[in-house]
Amino acid sequence: MKGGRILLGHGSGGTLGHELVRDLFLRHFQDPALARLEDASDISLADEAGRLEGQVVLTTDSYVVKPRFFPGGDIGRLAVCGTVNDLAMRGARPLYLTAGFILEEGLPLADLERAVRSMAEAAREAGVRIVAGDTKVVEHGGADGLFINTAGVGLVPPGVHIHGAGARPGDAILVSGAVGDHGLTIMTHREGLAFESTLESDCAPLNGLVEALLAAVGPALHTLRDPTRGGLATTLCEIAEQSGVGMVVDELSIPIHDAVRAASELLGLDPLYVANEGKLVAIVAGPYAEAALAAMRAHPLGREAALIGRVVSEHAGTVALRTLLGTHRILDMLAGEQLPRIC
Amino acid sequence: MTQAALRDPVLAQRLAGEILKMAARPVRLMEFCGGHTHAILRFGIRARLEPKVRLLSGPGCPVCVTATADIDAAIALAHLPGVAVATFGDMLRVPGSRSTLMQARAEGADVRVVYSALDALDLARRELQRQVVMLGIGFETTAPTVAATIREAAAEGVPNYTVFSLHKLTGPAMRAILDAGEVRLDGIIGPGHVTTITGTQAWEFLPEEYGISCAVAGFEPLDILRAVRSLVLAIAEGRPRVTNDYPRSVSREGNRVAQALMAEVFTVESALWRGLGRVPASGLAIGERYAAYDARRRFAEAFAGVLYDAPEPPGCCCGEVLRGVLEPTECPLFRRVCTPAHPVGPCMVSSEGACAAHYHYGGAL
Numbered sequence: 001m002k003g004g005r006i007l008l009g010h011g012s013g014g015t016l017g018h019e020l021v022r023d024l025f026l027r028h029f030q031d032p033a034l035a036r037l038e039d040a041s042d043i044s045l046a047d048e049a050g051r052l053e054g055q056v057v058l059t060t061d062s063y064v065v066k067p068r069f070f071p072g073g074d075i076g077r078l079a080v081c082g083t084v085n086d087l088a089m090r091g092a093r094p095l096y097l098t099a100g101f102i103l104e105e106g107l108p109l110a111d112l113e114r115a116v117r118s119m120a121e122a123a124r125e126a127g128v129r130i131v132a133g134d135t136k137v138v139e140h141g142g143a144d145g146l147f148i149n150t151a152g153v154g155l156v157p158p159g160v161h162i163h164g165a166g167a168r169p170g171d172a173i174l175v176s177g178a179v180g181d182h183g184l185t186i187m188t189h190r191e192g193l194a195f196e197s198t199l200e201s202d203c204a205p206l207n208g209l210v211e212a213l214l215a216a217v218g219p220a221l222h223t224l225r226d227p228t229r230g231g232l233a234t235t236l237c238e239i240a241e242q243s244g245v246g247m248v249v250d251e252l253s254i255p256i257h258d259a260v261r262a263a264s265e266l267l268g269l270d271p272l273y274v275a276n277e278g279k280l281v282a283i284v285a286g287p288y289a290e291a292a293l294a295a296m297r298a299h300p301l302g303r304e305a306a307l308i309g310r311v312v313s314e315h316a317g318t319v320a321l322r323t324l325l326g327t328h329r330i331l332d333m334l335a336g337e338q339l340p341r342i343c
Numbered sequence: 344m345t346q347a348a349l350r351d352p353v354l355a356q357r358l359a360g361e362i363l364k365m366a367a368r369p370v371r372l373m374e375f376c377g378g379h380t381h382a383i384l385r386f387g388i389r390a391r392l393e394p395k396v397r398l399l400s401g402p403g404c405p406v407c408v409t410a411t412a413d414i415d416a417a418i419a420l421a422h423l424p425g426v427a428v429a430t431f432g433d434m435l436r437v438p439g440s441r442s443t444l445m446q447a448r449a450e451g452a453d454v455r456v457v458y459s460a461l462d463a464l465d466l467a468r469r470e471l472q473r474q475v476v477m478l479g480i481g482f483e484t485t486a487p488t489v490a491a492t493i494r495e496a497a498a499e500g501v502p503n504y505t506v507f508s509l510h511k512l513t514g515p516a517m518r519a520i521l522d523a524g525e526v527r528l529d530g531i532i533g534p535g536h537v538t539t540i541t542g543t544q545a546w547e548f549l550p551e552e553y554g555i556s557c558a559v560a561g562f563e564p565l566d567i568l569r570a571v572r573s574l575v576l577a578i579a580e581g582r583p584r585v586t587n588d589y590p591r592s593v594s595r596e597g598n599r600v601a602q603a604l605m606a607e608v609f610t611v612e613s614a615l616w617r618g619l620g621r622v623p624a625s626g627l628a629i630g631e632r633y634a635a636y637d638a639r640r641r642f643a644e645a646f647a648g649v650l651y652d653a654p655e656p657p658g659c660c661c662g663e664v665l666r667g668v669l670e671p672t673e674c675p676l677f678r679r680v681c682t683p684a685h686p687v688g689p690c691m692v693s694s695e696g697a698c699a700a701h702y703h704y705g706g707a708l
Contacts (some may be wrong), residue, residue: 252352261346265562268378268386270703282541320708323387324352324564325359330706335683 006110012135060151072201076115079148080122088207091162092154100149126205166222169241169313172289177304183274204278216295220288249309349563350438358568376534377404377695384704414439419645421452429463440653467504480510487601490608507638515625530574533559542597550583618662661688671701
């Protein structure tokens, strides 16, 4: 595969396509259901005794990130983690993924292999199987290198009811770690904006962290959301709106790494509106806040977890941010996109 | 000094308390720079100091002060065959009289987003079959980098790079606002990045000719609070002066190398500002020596159809906002019709615009 490039023939269903499936996808994904090469794969959601208990959940997401490779991750890792995390945010155990690839003619095979290898690694980390796939090749100029779509199936255990409308007055708002790492990493590495920094994407599968939270506080866990596009601010606004509650968040308690602060000041961006790919917001019944925080901090992906605010019954649908001067302002959703400043 | 130290909540509260104690009467201060407006609202400084200290936003948003006609000209340039217009992303959605650069791009015009003029010069080197026109937007902060690309292009003989210079000078704009006399000001918070280039000497005309103080500030909460304290103190003492409250970046002389570079490449002429109209000696045009790199000269045909007296969008108060006459929230379109997703005027588009700052950070419960 060294030095090769994707040709239109790789998508034609002929020999080239078969070689790609065998030498790349099957070799890295290592899944018996996938290896049977049927038009559709057999999967089971039942336990060993053949019982199906709980709620089946299904999600899909497409990944078009540029640059494809960045410190802390790449498009392949993102394609697995993003979909796994969407399942985990419902309290589900992620079980199966599908992977669809849209490849631009001319894409270096080494780039594809690197992304596929990352997908396999991330899937192993998350404990999910990649059981079905598809590849299409478009002419040069018809796409930007490599697009990946993944769909995921998971099972929510009986008794777990986690959803966006679950936040109640008196609940605690927790975040699993420092915000802004992924978005700032991508922005600084795009278009020659890379400057010396220790920035690294936080891209990671969060299902293990969610399991730890569920084990610690069970039904006291009301809402989970991963603050991806739009960042922490937008995610909090969405939950406040869906749950019909207000929120008061303390700006000083939101963990943000120094490198992220510095880069965002330089670019004129607000880290509260920048994407994360390995963080979650947990809304937990007030009395269980400490237990939830301790469970998160005991997990490798939650070491910097923090209690950042409270859910209130006042100003429903609105998030208030307490500033360092003790004044309050409304924390709004992201409108449009964040762009670096000129002045 | 670390960033965390410049955001120390205890020190910030102490400074705010000192300011309110020191202000014998209510004072009105203008922050020239849009970056300051954002920080002042984002960190809750305005709410903490009101009503004793009123902070008004000024014209310091380069995208916002770009005239509608100049946007129209940029769009016309982008529609010329074989021409690619390189621009900072903030400019894409600013409405011209009929369209935006983003709309032009969707219609097939070649518009590229760059983060620096150096990227635009690289683009020209890579795509020799295209004419790359850099939109030179910005004050004394960005003008030196753009000047450097012109000098570099000339030294190398890059044949396909030009600049459409819309660069503007901050001092003359400040004068225009004060001369108009529409808004009573007791002091000016001087722009930190601009003054890094110009030096505090550029603001000495404020106490000397207008009898008001200027305190140059950085962009962290303590930077801004220190500058406000300097101004309130100067007002209380009745001794107008310029103070440097951003000494880790700013000096009296400024950046001499950058100043020389600007003087070599540009000549000062009058410029059209949104909100202020034509302001004498407030623009930087490309001088004779580098005339070959001037997009106005190379693509004169694109400028033929541009109307320099095109009306502003109906109801839009960006002009008044830029002069400090109206608060963004006093504009009838604010939040109702004009939002960051559907902006009517540039002050809602730019990340430095006062309306965008009030939209994002100005909401009180």
